[in-house]
Amino acid sequence: MFPNKKVQKLIGSKVHVEMKGDLHLLEGTLNSADDYMNLHLLDTVEIANGERLRSLGSVVLRGNNIILVIPLED
Amino acid sequence: MFPNKKVQKLIGSKVHVEMKGDLHLLEGTLNSADDYMNLHLLDTVEIANGERLRSLGSVVLRGNNIILVIPLED
Amino acid sequence: MFPNKKVQKLIGSKVHVEMKGDLHLLEGTLNSADDYMNLHLLDTVEIANGERLRSLGSVVLRGNNIILVIPLED
Amino acid sequence: MFPNKKVQKLIGSKVHVEMKGDLHLLEGTLNSADDYMNLHLLDTVEIANGERLRSLGSVVLRGNNIILVIPLED
Amino acid sequence: MFPNKKVQKLIGSKVHVEMKGDLHLLEGTLNSADDYMNLHLLDTVEIANGERLRSLGSVVLRGNNIILVIPLED
Amino acid sequence: MFPNKKVQKLIGSKVHVEMKGDLHLLEGTLNSADDYMNLHLLDTVEIANGERLRSLGSVVLRGNNIILVIPLED
Numbered sequence: 001m002f003p004n005k006k007v008q009k010l011i012g013s014k015v016h017v018e019m020k021g022d023l024h025l026l027e028g029t030l031n032s033a034d035d036y037m038n039l040h041l042l043d044t045v046e047i048a049n050g051e052r053l054r055s056l057g058s059v060v061l062r063g064n065n066i067i068l069v070i071p072l073e074d
Numbered sequence: 075m076f077p078n079k080k081v082q083k084l085i086g087s088k089v090h091v092e093m094k095g096d097l098h099l100l101e102g103t104l105n106s107a108d109d110y111m112n113l114h115l116l117d118t119v120e121i122a123n124g125e126r127l128r129s130l131g132s133v134v135l136r137g138n139n140i141i142l143v144i145p146l147e148d
Numbered sequence: 149m150f151p152n153k154k155v156q157k158l159i160g161s162k163v164h165v166e167m168k169g170d171l172h173l174l175e176g177t178l179n180s181a182d183d184y185m186n187l188h189l190l191d192t193v194e195i196a197n198g199e200r201l202r203s204l205g206s207v208v209l210r211g212n213n214i215i216l217v218i219p220l221e222d
Numbered sequence: 223m224f225p226n227k228k229v230q231k232l233i234g235s236k237v238h239v240e241m242k243g244d245l246h247l248l249e250g251t252l253n254s255a256d257d258y259m260n261l262h263l264l265d266t267v268e269i270a271n272g273e274r275l276r277s278l279g280s281v282v283l284r285g286n287n288i289i290l291v292i293p294l295e296d
Numbered sequence: 297m298f299p300n301k302k303v304q305k306l307i308g309s310k311v312h313v314e315m316k317g318d319l320h321l322l323e324g325t326l327n328s329a330d331d332y333m334n335l336h337l338l339d340t341v342e343i344a345n346g347e348r349l350r351s352l353g354s355v356v357l358r359g360n361n362i363i364l365v366i367p368l369e370d
Numbered sequence: 371m372f373p374n375k376k377v378q379k380l381i382g383s384k385v386h387v388e389m390k391g392d393l394h395l396l397e398g399t400l401n402s403a404d405d406y407m408n409l410h411l412l413d414t415v416e417i418a419n420g421e422r423l424r425s426l427g428s429v430v431l432r433g434n435n436i437i438l439v440i441p442l443e444d
Contacts, residue, residue, distance in 0.1 A: 003260035003282045019141055020094065020242065020287070026142075037260070037284055038077035038111070060077045060143040062111055065094070067241055069282040093215055094168065100216075112151035112185070134151045134217040136185055139168070167363055168316065174364075186299035186333070208299045208365040210333055213316070225408035225430045242390065242435070259408070259432055289389055291430040315437055316390065322438075334373035334407070356373045356439040358407055361390070 007069055008033045014072040017041070020065045027072065028059065037063035081143055082107045088146040091115070094139045101146065102133065111137035155217055156181045162220040165189070168213045175220065176207065185211035229291055230255045236294040239263070242287045249294065250281065259285035303365055304329045310368040313337070316361045323368065324355065333359035377439055378403045384442040387411070390435045397442065398429065407433035 001009070010030050017026045017039065025048065028041030044056040075083070084104050091100045091113065099122065102115030118130040149157070158178050165174045165187065173196065176189030192204040223231070232252050239248045239261065247270065250263030266278040297305070306326050313322045313335065321344065324337030340352040371379070380400050387396045387409065395418065398411030414426040 001262075002254055002256045003262040004256065006254065006262050007282050024141065032076055032080065034076045034078065037282075040075075040077040040080050056144055058145055060081050060111075062137065062140045062142065063284065064138050064286050065141050066284045067246065067287050068284065070278055071280055098215065106149055106151055106154065108150045108152065114149075114151040114154050130218055132219055134155050134185075136211065136214045136216065138212050139215050172363065180297055180299055180302065182298045182300065188297075188299040188302050204366055206367055208303050208333075210359065210362045210364065212360050213363050223410075224402055224404045225410040226404065228402065228410050229430050259430075285432065286434050288432045289394065289435050290432065292426055293428055320437065328371055328373055328376065330372045330374065336371075336373040336376050352440055354441055356377050356407075358433065358436045358438065360434050361437050 004033075004035050004037055007037055007039075010069075010071050015039075015041070016047075016070040016072055017061060018067040018070075019061065020067060026056070026059065026061070028056075031058075034063070037066055037069070039063070039066070039069075078107070078109050078111055081111055081113075084143075084145050089113075089115070090121075090144040090146055091135060092141040092143075093135065094141060100130070100133065100135070102130075105132075108137070111140055111143070113137070113140070113143075152181070152183050152185055155185055155187075158217075158219050163187075163189070164195075164218040164220055165209060166215040166218075167209065168215060174204070174207065174209070176204075179206075182211075185214055185217070187211070187214070187217075226255075226257050226259055229259055229261075232291075232293050237261075237263070238269075238292040238294055239283060240289040240292075241283065242289060248278070248281065248283070250278075253280075256285075259288055259291070261285070261288070261291075300329070300331050300333055303333055303335075306365075306367050311335075311337070312343075312366040312368055313357060314363040314366075315357065316363060322352070322355065322357070324352075327354075330359075333362055333365070335359070335362070335365075374403075374405050374407055377407055377409075380439075380441050385409075385411070386417075386440040386442055387431060388437040388439075389431065390437060396426070396429065396431070398426075401428075404433075407436055407439070409433070409436070409439075 028044035032040040039061040044059040046054040102118035106114040118133040120128040176192035180188040187209040192207040194202040250266035254262040261283040266281040268276040324340035328336040335357040340355040342350040398414035402410040409431040414429040416424040
């Protein structure tokens with residue numbers, strides 16, 4: 001299964017996403033994902049130093065600025 | 075609904091956009107959006123430390139430099 | 149009107165462009181623009197701390213390194 | 223063999239991947255790879271200063287943020 | 297004339313190119329350019345603080361990492 | 371000859387490659403190159419301050435993170 005299909009298979013479950021920049025660790029429920037790895041997360045929380053920093057709710061992430069995606073309930 | 079369609083559905087409402095770089099938090103009314111997430115905002119305001127820093131008016135944002143988009147009136 | 153068409157409609161008028169990097173604020177007359185937001189500016193001036201830093205003349209800007217475009221005579 | 227095919231030939235073996243950012247050295251077993259060098263690694267470990275820093279498990283990496291890929295068992 | 301065609305029209309003449317990163321100011325004779333603004337320069341010189349720092353000779357530049365191109369003999 | 375063809379013509383000879391980031395100067399024998407300037411180098415060595423820092427062997431480089439390519443035996 002190609003990496004972008006692996007991500008799409010995670011729709012409905014929780015993911016950890018690392019964005020470009022230093023402090024952009026986000027966790028949320030993956031609501032949709034396209035082939036460019038643009039992601040729409042629900043109930044998104046920003047994480048810093050292992051703690052929940054901010055609640056962001058519904059967030060759309062631009063695929064090219066995503067470093068990595070880790071499934072939290074694989 | 076794919077992430078870029080989610081963004082297009084926000085046309086006419088207020089959005090929070092985080093651009094690459096440290097201080098690029100913008101809020102404005104989404105006037106148009108294409109499939110690359112290039113955005114045209116109206117009544118745009120730059121935000122820093124939670125406060126309105128500068129009023130920028132009409133602004134076109136290049137999609138690949140957008141980190142994330144958050145609807146403010148979901 | 150899509151964001152890149154909004155930019156193309158600005159041809160012939162003055163624009164403010166923010167490029168990647170810290171000090172890349174440019175102002176000039178938009179001479180041409182394509183769908184990737186590659187821009188050709190004339191009479192370009194580099195701005196720092198709100199002042200004209202350098203006169204650059206004719207400058208071609210690579211679209212993917214543009215953060216935002218603001219019309220100066222909307 | 224083109225570079226992306228060279229990477230695809232490494233599926234099933236261990237790779238070292240350097241991502242954008244300072245501390246993003248990852249090692250894992252390459253599970254899948256597409257033509258954009260999006261990668262899906264299993265048993266992924268983050269490396270810092272030559273030591274295993276964190277165990278990350280299953281990780282999807284966005285191709286455009288990969289600097290380089292080194293086969294560990296060529 | 298589109299921006300990338302403007303660059304291609306500069307083939308055979310000297311250009312100033314600013315790349316991503318802090319110190320990547322290059323000047324050379326433009327030998328070829330494609331629609332992605334990938335450039336091949338000859339007799340390339342790296343510039344720092346307005347002075348010639350290093351002679352680099354024949355250099356291929358990746359278009360997406362080019363910030364701007366300025367013709368030196370327009 | 372377009373810039374990416376110029377790079378492909380260097381297959382079999384030694385090249386100097388500068389990647390994004392501060393210390394990513396690599397030298398190696400170009401084994402393959404595609405139109406996106408993804409490169410596969412053999413006998414790769416990382417260079418810092420003009421000295422050979424690390425021997426990396428076989429390395430695949432992602433094209434969009436390449437700043438420039440310089441032929442070492444033109």
